[in-house]
Amino acid sequence: MWPTESWPAAGERWRRAEEMGFETAWVYDHVAWRGSTPWFDAYATLAAAAVVTERIRLGTLVTSANFRHPVPTAHAARTVDDISGGRLTLGIGAGGIARTSDAGILGGPEWSPRERAERFAEWTDLLDRLLRGPETTFEGVHYSAREVVTAPGCVQRPRPPFAIAATGPRGMRLAARQGALWVTTGRWQEPAAMYETVRTEIAGLEEACAAEGRDPAELRRMLLTEPAGPGLESPAAFEDLAGRYAELGITDIAVHWPRPGTGDGPDLTALAEIARRRTG
Structure with a gap:
């Protein structure tokens, strides 16, 4: 699903996907993709889609560390999992290397392939801990979290499933x-x-x-x-x-x-x- 249309027109697309019988409706998670604008936030889109659907699973394809830290990502994911009644699948990946795939948009040195792989592994480990809760403190090489309370946790136990690219x-x-x-x-x-x-x-x-x-x-x-x-x-x-x-x-x-x-x-x-x- 393309997050390029304003609501409620976009909502009709999500409802139609459910009516057609699809198992899951996915949305890309970017600030913009290949120069396309407008490009709306993936988690806000999924929260809105959860309200206008009942059965279809909903997911990101994929969220990455290019512009998301695990703490707010986990917070958004738990919220969508709650609104949807436990229908979230969390698609995650290391992220593209081009600026059009959000690489480097937060500034700082460019990541080498090795660093990107290391970051993704650490990012995923922290995200997993945050979603499992109930409280997380983590000190990694690239990411950290201090006394993050996530109780009572997600609707899906122990957390929403990961789809890993x-x-x-x-x-x-x-x-x-x-x-x-x-x-x-x-x-x-x-x-x-x-x-x-x-x-x-x-x-x-x-x-x-x-x-x-x-x-x-x-x-x-x-x-x-x-x-x-x-x-x-x-x-x-x-x-x-x-x-x-x-x-x-x-x-x-x-x-x-x-x-x-x-x-x-x-x-x-x-x-x-x-x-x-x-x-x-």
Whole structure:
């Protein structure tokens, strides 16, 4: 779902997604994305969406440390989990490296790939502790928290599930350790190359699960498709795409809601038929 429309027009989109039978409606968490404005806050959007829906799960795809500290992030997440009656899935990732993906917008030195991975691991550890509560004090290399009271905790126990976007070895081990869902884009490339990328990534994920003592079957795996990528031009094309990736072990596929005037996302009629076929 694109956080680019003012309410209540945006609310109609969220209601429609629920009516169409989708399991989860996700929203990108950025200040702006690829120069698009307006771009509204993800957690405020999810709180509003929680009020106009009843069944569909709601999630960020993804929140990162690029501009969010774990303490206010946990506070916002607990609030959305409460308003939604326990329907929040917290999608998290290390964050993009480009300014258009919010990298560096808070100022300070640029993060090296190693530092970004270290920050994400520490950020996730602190976020996990904050959501579990009831009080957290934490002193890390990059993040800290002092006597943060989060009692009585979240509606979902011990906390909302994490959907972790990660493709590197350290991130995959983090997903194996703390994730309920692993997320990949396959690097949004030519279809054959993307398929092989996902194949390789899943092999790495299963190695990470083995290293962490996690049964790989317990971890769901989601492919986030490109806004105007192949496989979305018709319900038949989507069924072919979903079938091929299911063979690799992908359990969930996220598609973009149509964004008028941009070419982002499938035709709404095709999307409705895709949803009908997938939900029965």
